[in-house]
Amino acid sequence: MTDPHRPEADARPAAVLRGLGTFLPPRVVTNHELSERMDTSDEWIRTRTGIRERYWVEPGTATGDLAVEAGARALKSAGVDTVDAVVLATTTPDHPCPATAPWVAARLGLGRVPAYDIAAVCAGFVYALANAAGLILAGVADRVLVIGAETYSSILDPADRNTAVIFGDGAGAVVLEAGRADEPGALLGFDLGSDGGQHDLIAIPGGGSRQRSGGNPPDPAGSYFTMQGKRVFVQAVTSMGGSSRALLERLGWAGDTVDRLVGHQANVRILHAVADDLGIDRERAIVNLDRVGNTSAASIPLALADAAAAGDLRPGERVLLTAFGGGLAWGSTALVWPDINPNRHHPTRPERWTP
């Protein structure tokens, strides 16, 4: 009998994961702290979302600062100090213009390489992976630094208990390199999609040309992040499930042969519903949102690094990544987990812990 986990010889070129680094800012914000500030409770937040605590930046720290920290750790994890391009996924760039990635590349001492941002909200990291894989397969770059970094604390409405309790700040990054499709770490395919007909479900209404060209003065309330939670819940479950199923079918992977489901860390109930839909045991769904909240474009690398540190993600395991967010936009990719050494900075949790 053939080992379902052993990839067949496949000399096709592919983008291969070589390193992983993450960074969380120092300040932990517990549910208890939030319940002192607004009408909510630890119990309400935990039962609705699964979140216990998240990290928020101190005043003055921006997305680019977190991206530099995570990027440096990913380079160290990969054992390299140069790349050919930097792709940064974020919803919370340092400035509306220019992109944050060039500044991050310069701060990392990466020279004059192409560097740009990807705006796909919570699906941003998967979109950035697809984009970087495209650069590699098109021969534009041999090695790409892909970063997901967010400071949602800078766009949250302090009076909106439905969003303020969910989101956290953080960054994660990977190094992708040209390699072969049969190597562990090779990104084996992508399924991406969007539905702009529902762009209003997750939005920052103001601050863009739609508001500015209207001649209206900027409305401070319009600069906050808004989300229609229940409708998003439904779309998240159906989009991540459908996208994952399409990819698994293309790869010939049955749901029960997936060792680890690493979904966007929005809500533990969404993750469990997606696992149920795909026929993947709930125990195989990686969950770290209880400790970091929803970190949007940073959530997947943070979940990967935490799982690897906890021993929940081992070389040779089949891993399915799937994400969903504003746009609406969603995407999935898959890989066999490579033997890498993630470089993880977690301010209050040691390198290993027992969940």
Place this chain on the structure above:
Amino acid sequence: MTVLAENTIVEHIATIMAEKFEIPVADVDVTAEFETMKLDSLDLVELAVILTRTYGIELDDFDITDAGSIEKTVAMMREKGLRTA
């Protein structure tokens, strides 16, 4: 499309309630109001997703909240086009 008996669908929903929401089977009453079953708002959203996927009838949590119980939810699904034997 297979046409299921109405009581089969009622039983299926009762099974979902027991398995997904960890309600003891004995406590699942198909005529009881959802409010009395200690469900929170997201439970009904999850139920709507599962029923939409299983039966191909577009539902949301408001539909289910309005229906109020398992039996009435199946009746509402029939009004939306679900064919039962």
